[in-house]
Amino acid sequence: MFAGNFQLAVCILLSGNSHKKFELLCKFLNLACISVTSFQRIQRLYAVPAIQNYWDNMERDILDSYQGQKAILCGDGRNDSPGHSAHYLSYSLADANKNCIVHTEVVDVREVNGKSPNMERLGFERSMDKLKRTIEIDEVVTDAHVQIAAVMRKCDKYKDIKHSWDLWHGGKNIHRKVIEASKAKNCKDLLPWAAAVRNHFWYAAREANGSEIKMKAVWFQILHHVVNEHEWVLNVDGSIGKCGHGPLPDHEGTAWLQKGSPSHLALKRSLKISV
The missing domain is CATH 3.30.420.10 (Ribonuclease H-like superfamily/Ribonuclease H)
Known part of the structure; x- marks a missing residue:
């Protein structure tokens, strides 16, 4: 067997291509190509067994690392x-x-x-x-x-x-729910907050470090923040109610929501927050 034929067959397989596509390219270039029969024989007898053996060894090494x-x-x-x-x-x-x-x-x-x-x-x-x-x-x-x-x-x-x-999928679903809620009547001003609400969910999960009550305390802060309220009486975990960020610069980006407005209430419903 010519080494070039062997290497070509293996490279076609490992690159994720098919013999049919590569053969068409060779036809355009007026370049000789190995037959589909030779390609399949090399794949069956040499390439696939070698790949399977390498895969099995790698998987065994990974599983052995979990001992104890x-x-x-x-x-x-x-x-x-x-x-x-x-x-x-x-x-x-x-x-x-x-x-x-x-x-x-x-x-x-x-x-x-x-x-x-x-x-x-x-x-x-x-x-x-x-x-x-x-x-x-x-x-x-x-x-x-x-x-x-x-x-x-x-x-x-x-x-x-x-x-x-998975928290990533959770944040993605929350982002989608906020966007859907913003389509309701008089809720258009909720749309610019969708990404911020999603990011706050990820932030709350990180800060909670596995504590459910801490997660709720940080997560519920978003309802205060979006209405430009950064200090309040108490969080649900009994801690002092305030946002975790420092002093804010003059607000020139997303417009604040009005407390109790249709957009604010729609946000509470979409996030299933009852406070």
Whole structure:
């Protein structure tokens, strides 16, 4: 076998291209190209086994690093196309502390009777079941996927694993809700505050450091801030009520909302704040 033919076949595969596309490029350049038969033979006999062996060794090294440790994993799925008409989904579980992908599962839509919204739940279960046999999982963080939440809540095999929701997706959903609330009558002035409300949610989660009452105390501050009220009697946790920022410069950006106005009330409803 010519070395160039072998290297070309492997490079086509590793670059994510297909033989058909590369062959078309060669045709435009009037350049000879290996046949599809040779490409598939090299791929089957040499490239794929080598890639699989490298993948298995890497995965084994990662799992061995958890000996005597509890894992906190973050999971999410990615479809091969936008919307709910995807044919394949890859579900990955990552460890943010180790900065690595711990496991990935690929799901075919035919495995869930053609219902692509169900692929993420299947990918999640497969990944969790495989990892549970080799490492101890203390917590798993996902987006607010309804089926995954139901599985974690109802299945006994996951009863010892804490399930948390990803803050990034939480902030994204809050941003969307504020934008929707701003479309109501007399609420147009709420729209410029959407990004600030989302950022404050992330800030509140960081400041809370796992404390639910602290999270509420900091999160509820946004209702005071947007109406230019930066000091008040008490927070819900009993601390002195005030914003966490320092003195503000002359306000030249987003216009303050009026307390009790339709926009202010719409913000409270969209964030499900009852104070």
